[in-house]
Amino acid sequence: MTRLSGITPSGHAHAGNYLGAIRRWAREGAPGDLYFVSDLHAMTTPYHPQRLRAHTRELLAVLIASGIEPDQMFVQSDLIREVGALTWLLECTCAYGEAARMTQFKEKAGKDGKVTARLGLLTYPVLMAADILLQGADEVPVGDDQEQHVELARALARRFNGTFGEVFVVPRAVTPQAGARIRDLAHPDRKMDKSAGDVAGVIFLMDAPDLVRRKVKRAVTDSLDRLEYRPDDQPGLANLLEIVAACTGKSPREVADSFDSYGTLKDAAAEALIEELRPIRDTARTLLDDPSELDRVRADGAVRARERGTHRLQSALRLAGVG
Ligand code: AQP
Numbered sequence: 001m002t003r004l005s006g007i008t009p010s011g012h013a014h015a016g017n018y019l020g021a022i023r024r025w026a027r028e029g030a031p032g033d034l035y036f037v038s039d040l041h042a043m044t045t046p047y048h049p050q051r052l053r054a055h056t057r058e059l060l061a062v063l064i065a066s067g068i069e070p071d072q073m074f075v076q077s078d079l080i081r082e083v084g085a086l087t088w089l090l091e092c093t094c095a096y097g098e099a100a101r102m103t104q105f106k107e108k109a110g111k112d113g114k115v116t117a118r119l120g121l122l123t124y125p126v127l128m129a130a131d132i133l134l135q136g137a138d139e140v141p142v143g144d145d146q147e148q149h150v151e152l153a154r155a156l157a158r159r160f161n162g163t164f165g166e167v168f169v170v171p172r173a174v175t176p177q178a179g180a181r182i183r184d185l186a187h188p189d190r191k192m193d194k195s196a197g198d199v200a201g202v203i204f205l206m207d208a209p210d211l212v213r214r215k216v217k218r219a220v221t222d223s224l225d226r227l228e229y230r231p232d233d234q235p236g237l238a239n240l241l242e243i244v245a246a247c248t249g250k251s252p253r254e255v256a257d258s259f260d261s262y263g264t265l266k267d268a269a270a271e272a273l274i275e276e277l278r279p280i281r282d283t284a285r286t287l288l289d290d291p292s293e294l295d296r297v298r299a300d301g302a303v304r305a306r307e308r309g310t311h312r313l314q315s316a317l318r319l320a321g322v323g
Contacts, residue, residue, distance in 0.1 A: 019247075024177075057291075201215065203216070
């Protein structure tokens with residue numbers, strides 16, 4: 001069984017990515033799982049080319065440093081010819097209305113979306129379908145916001161198979177076990193985000209320990225001064241408790257019971273994060289300082305991912321009457 005998960009280099013990887021997703025991939029992943037850095041997905045809104053390249057390498061290094069097997073990962077753009085070709089076949093299978101009604105497109109495109117949004121923002125779910133169908137993924141673990149896109153991939157796979165001939169595995173969206181959902185320390189009303197404009201409340205995996213301490217010290221809590229786990233009433237405090245819980249394996253309530261002031265809890269949260277992230281940061285830094293190892297993993301990953309997908313692409317092209 002093949003399960004496919006992607007992570008977009010839309011910024012530096014943060015503690016939320018790690019505690020909520022990457023760490024689980026490393027600990028609970030099965031041998032058939034595939035992980036890819038979805039750099040082409042980061043191009044649907046304005047971006048900076050050098051930064052995109054650097055974030056892509058950093059994410060690859062973080063995936064390796066986290067313990068995911070290097071032979072299970074690849075970078076999406078290394079397959080741009082295959083993925084691009086399949087995207088075109090699928091775009092010619094997809095109705096405009098199907099793409100235009102995607103909730104994420106409507107949200108990200110905004111009010112004037114139809115006029116000013118990049119065409120790639122509209123068609124990106126079809127690119128995502130191509131990623132999934134090219135690799136023959138059976139399962140795609142996604143949050144609520146991406147479920148609709150996997151539904152589209154299912155619809156396109158069925159339609160293509162029905163119209164031209166059986167070639168694609170019809171994928172299933174699966175909901176991953178609820179992991180830690182880490183909030184922005186400075187704005188606990190929103191999740192920790194790679195592309196946040198204000199990074200004061202975002203703990204990046206590559207942040208130095210002193211910077212982590214400073215960011216956690218300034219985390220927004222509240223004025224109730226009551227150390228209880230109440231996510232609805234005290235989201236900032238709950239976030240710190242969840243962070244310590246995610247790092248120590250305790251429940252947030254147990255963590256709340258073991259502290260008697262916000263100050264000591266913040267110190268513990270900072271130290272827990274620093275220790276949890278230290279091995280990832282150190283190994284990722286070593287990999288980034290020695291580009292040859294990272295280049296080798298990347299090149300091998302590209303070869304394997306291409307081998308997995310090429311026969312499907314060739315069959316699809318032949319059945320569609322081209323190539
Ligand atoms: N704050 C978070 N807490 C827990 N898990 C999180 N993830 C993202 N933010 C948190 C999980 O990380 C995986 C990869 O995410 P993605 O690359 O698809 O990015 P995203 O979900 O859109 O959120 P980001 O990382 O903050 O990026 P941008 O700025 O582009 O929105 C996913 O499994 C996601 O759930």
